[in-house]
Amino acid sequence: MGNWKRSQVAPPLTLDEEKEEDVAAPDDNDKKECTLFYSADFSVFEPLYEPEPKPVSDPPAAPAHPQTDQSVSTKKDSTKATPAPTTQKKEEKSAAEVTKQSTSQAARRSSYGTIGKDGNHIPTQPSLNSRTASHQKLVTYPQQKVFTKDIDLVLFGASGFTGRLACLYLADHPDKALVSNLHIAIAGRSKEKLKHLRNEMIAINSFMGRVSILYANAFDTEELDRITSKTRCLLNFAGPYTWYGSQVVESCVRNMCHYVDLSLELPWVMKMIGKHQAKAVKNKTRVVNACGxxxxxxxxxxxxxxxxxxxxxxxxxxxxxxxxxxxxxxxxxxxxxxxxxxxxxxxxxxxxxxxxxxxxxxxxxxxxxxxxxxxxxxxxxxxxxxxxxxxxxxxxxxxxxxxxxxxxxxxxxxxxxxxxxxxxxxxxxxxxxxxxxxxxxxxxxxxxxxxxxxxxxxxxxxxxxxxxxxxxxxxxxxxxxxxxxPEYQLTSRMTIEAGILLSKFHESLPLHGKDAYGFHTPATALGFPFRERLKQYxxxxxxxxxxxxxx
Structure with a gap:
């Protein structure tokens, strides 16, 4: 359907260049179909919009009677003034109901687009570039907050030693079909190191050319929020976490972004639990520490x-x-x-x-x-x-x-x-x-x-x-x-598998309800699905x- 075909590939998204692109409006053929967005597992399409029925026009008005006294009419004139077999009141009621239904549908979907002159629904084009349009998924959270989570995994501190190993493992992951459908981003302070790392990933798998490069400082709240508000799961390799991890955790919890790190600094983790546990549960966010x-x-x-x-x-x-x-x-x-x-x-x-x-x-x-x-x-x-x-x-x-x-x-x-x-x-x-x-x-x-x-x-x-x-x-x-x-190679693999579970298979994880969210150990947050992925991959x-x- 025009610009929405799944097979199209566009350049990666960077937060430094967040210019909205003008996407051409759908043509008449597109208007007759429904817009399709990817579902969570990228294997099933889910219709977001349904074709809207055209409003029924009002019935033709009766011609004016030639006599001055409108209350008096002959049988012949009355017959001419009522061409339809049903009564005019019933037709007016039916037309009013259809118009009311059409108006309510338009109001209900006004946030998704507009109604054309012919009564068909014209969806609003997303304010993302064409690279991320195929990965868009609207996620609704409490307090009616809506985030467009178009990035599946962000590897924060990717240019470090363990972060680099994780990127190379992801590029050479055995499940290539799954990884090819992931929108991945690498983040850090040095763009040159990140570009060099992405080139290493491309040398292993050409599809890694779609990996986005994001600049972020662990102490800049605004930069962190720009990343976490668009991300399903962030993997943090930038330690020591006592120094560099506090604001990253806070940003993830605030913006409903699942979080994974390798921290063994339990006093720092306990401090984070005291500050953010209640908010993480309320915002349906999982925070997994010591995941190496x-x-x-x-x-x-x-x-x-x-x-x-x-x-x-x-x-x-x-x-x-x-x-x-x-x-x-x-x-x-x-x-x-x-x-x-x-x-x-x-x-x-x-x-x-x-x-x-x-x-x-x-x-x-x-x-x-x-x-x-x-x-x-x-x-x-x-x-x-x-x-x-x-x-x-x-x-x-x-x-x-x-x-x-x-x-x-x-x-x-x-x-x-x-x-x-x-x-x-x-x-x-x-x-x-x-x-x-x-x-x-x-x-x-x-x-x-x-x-x-x-x-x-x-x-x-x-x-x-x-x-x-x-x-x-x-x-x-x-x-x-x-x-x-075990300490570096296996740790990097474990972190990647945890991130894949949290970003793509969240519903398969063991705990549900309020117990599913907040600060967790690897066993409580990921359980046997995590063990099976470690065995398989x-x-x-x-x-x-x-x-x-x-x-």
């Missing part, structure tokens, strides 16, 4: 074990143990300035001290049970599984994320979770304990690396072990594996089996 390797593997692994125990074994779990069995990861090569490293050391140390003081620090206050033990700090021998263990660097954060999921999804009245590293003997456990404590105080940085060569031979394996008080000698084990760098396996303890 830390803490998605732990969160989804425990969710899988609990679901198996409840649905298959019909038992309630009492305890889950997370074991990092193997991990070989790369180094990002990001070298922050010395002043930034020093400040981050101080901030991270204070937040670790605050968080370690409360094992259920991340739980909602009214759902705290105080059952979970303190974080392990030394090498410990686990008698039931006959293994030496040591503290995991990310264990304090991962365990609190899992405990928040447990409180929101009701894993069980006696449920607890602890996360440690598996070791071969006492000596390796002792050494691992000291290394874990030191690494939690600082940041890895080194020489710049190429992800295509620097992450070769990387892999990971983690085991989640669950038990029930009714069967003390039986265990349910979820083994999670991947043959890639990101190269992660989740294998569940039932075992018995060695005698």
């Amino acid at each position: 390797f830390n803490s998605v593997v732990s969160d989804l692994g425990v969710l899988s074990v609990v679901a198996h125990m409840k649905n298959v074994l019909k038992e309630e779990p009492s305890e889950c143990l997370g074991l990092v069995a193997h991990m070989k990861t790369g180094v990002s090569g990001v070298s922050p300035a010395d002043w930034m490293v020093e400040n981050l050391h101080k901030e991270f140390q204070s937040y670790y001290d605050e968080m370690r003081a409360d094992p259920q620090y991340y739980n909602p206050e009214h759902l705290k049970t105080y059952r979970d033990p303190p974080d392990p700090v030394n090498a410990v021998y686990m008698k039931d599984i006959k293994l030496w263990t040591s503290p995991n660097t990310a264990g304090p954060v991962n365990s609190r994320v899992v405990r928040r999921s447990s409180s929101l999804l009701s894993y069980g009245d006696k449920f607890t979770y602890t996360e440690v590293v598996m070791n071969a003997n006492w000596m390796s456990a002792k050494l691992s304990s000291k290394m874990s404590f030191k690494s939690s105080q600082g940041i890895k940085h080194g020489d710049p690396v190429d992800p295509r060569t620097g992450f070769k031979n990387c892999s990971f394996e983690m085991r989640i072990i669950g038990k029930s008080p009714h069967t003390p000698m039986k265990r349910v084990v979820c083994e999670v594996k991947g043959s890639m760098d 990101a190269g992660v396996t989740f294998n569940i089996e039932e075992t018995s303890l060695p005698s």
Whole structure:
């Protein structure tokens, strides 16, 4: 239909050039059809306008009677003055009803267009350029706010190390049919870096030439609002979030834009929850923090074990143990300035001290049970599984994320979770304990690396072990594996899959109603649909089996 055909491709939209284009009005053939907009899954068309009936003209008036006295008329004249078989009153009533119906339809659709001289509906052309017309979808929210969400995914901070990996994964995504129907934008402070990144994406997939480039500063509210008001889901790679994330979250909540980040800075997340939770629920917005390797593997692994125990074994779990069995990861090569490293050391140390003081620090206050033990700090021998263990660097954060999921999804009245590293003997456990404590105080940085060569031979394996008080000698084990760098490559893939779910498959997510919105963990916001996408596209396996303890 003229300018509305799906096959047409136009240049990408940039917020720096928001000039409205004059779109030609539809011709007579177009007026006879209905305007079609894309539905949420881009596979079904939904009619937004219906053809409007032409108004019925008034019946012809009776000719003037030649006699002066209009009350007197002959039978012959009366016959000539009433040509229709029905009475004139009925015809006038019918015409009035049709005119009233046509007027009400015109008033009801006046916001969508105008009525032509022939009575047909002429839709108003959208104030977007032709590039985004094929992706337009009107989304209505409370308080009668209407946003045209024509951008599906915005990768904020895309020129950073993890953001770049996410863009390259998106360009080479296995589900090319889905990605080709996504309107993607990359945002950041350096246009030159973003242009270079888009060229890298085009080299992988020519369709990435449609990716929009948006300039945005994390501290400029006006610039952020211009992006989030047009976006369904924003993926934030610009950290540390304590410094750069607060206004981005606020803008997303205000403009009904779903939000995903990689934050492990739980004190900052708790601050955001206190300020924006009520508004996020009211505006039907999901905010998902800690959506990277830390803490998605732990969160989804425990969710899988609990679901198996409840649905298959019909038992309630009492305890889950997370074991990092193997991990070989790369180094990002990001070298922050010395002043930034020093400040981050101080901030991270204070937040670790605050968080370690409360094992259920991340739980909602009214759902705290105080059952979970303190974080392990030394090498410990686990008698039931006959293994030496040591503290995991990310264990304090991962365990609190899992405990928040447990409180929101009701894993069980006696449920607890602890996360440690598996070791071969006492000596390796002792050494691992000291290394874990030191690494939690600082940041890895080194020489710049190429992800295509620097992450070769990387892999990971983690085991989640669950038990029930009714069967003390039986265990349910979820083994999670991947043959890639977990901290950067897998993290970038996880973030992209989360964004696709929130922007295109929102209705398939587990929670509904008011519980669906606000601040969430990966398990509570995305659940099993997220796990299945990681299995299908990101190269992660989740294998569940039932075992018995060695005698």
